[in-house]
Amino acid sequence: MNDSYCIFEIIYNTMQQSHNTMSIKTLCAIAGVSRSGYYAWLNAAPARAQREQQDREDFEQILAYKMHGYSKGAKGIYIALLHMDPPVVINLKKIRHLMDKFNLSCPYRGPNPYRRMAKAIKTSSVADNLLQRELKHMVHGSSC
Known part of the structure; x- marks a missing residue:
């Protein structure tokens, strides 16, 4: 993830420890991040968890990846999902995002x-003149 995400997580874990005597204000100042950013990250935790759960559910559907015995790329997965009964519609960009996130790859043939x-x-080979043709060489603009 990005740097601030890791910093906010460190601050959160530090605050959860029982022997911690520092305030959030002090920890944010030491880390060089804003308190409002930390609280925004903290309030967005349920949305992140929900997005993660949705990604896992979508990834379970994408495991049509090994359908027909071989690995498929993003477009192959997209088409395979469309041909399922009932059809599953997932955006091609989301399929690529999930493939990156869960390290799913398709080998390049x-x-x-x-x-x-x-x-x-x-x-580089020249065929033999089996018919013994005598071809005339054309000079630009005149014939022999």
């Missing part, structure tokens, strides 16, 4: 190295 090698070999 990449090009076939054998096909690439065959293409590279083909471009």
Whole structure:
């Protein structure tokens, strides 16, 4: 997360300790954050918990990730969810957000190295003149 989130958490944990004699004002001044920011963070805790719960529920639905035996990317998951019965509609950006959050990744296949090698070999080869054709070379603007 960001730095202030960690600082606010440290202040909160310090205040929960029984042997703490410092006030919130002092702790915020030492940490270099505002008291209003700390209290805003404290009041937003239920909303954060609810968002986290919603993310976990959505992630359970996204585990169609391993559907059909192989991993899918964000677009594949989106399409798989749309084809479920009943269809599940989750925004593509949210799917990407959840994949980042829960370290879900889809392996990149990449090009076939054998096909690439065959293409590279083909471009430099010249075919034999089996028909024995005598082709005329055209000079720009005139014919021979």
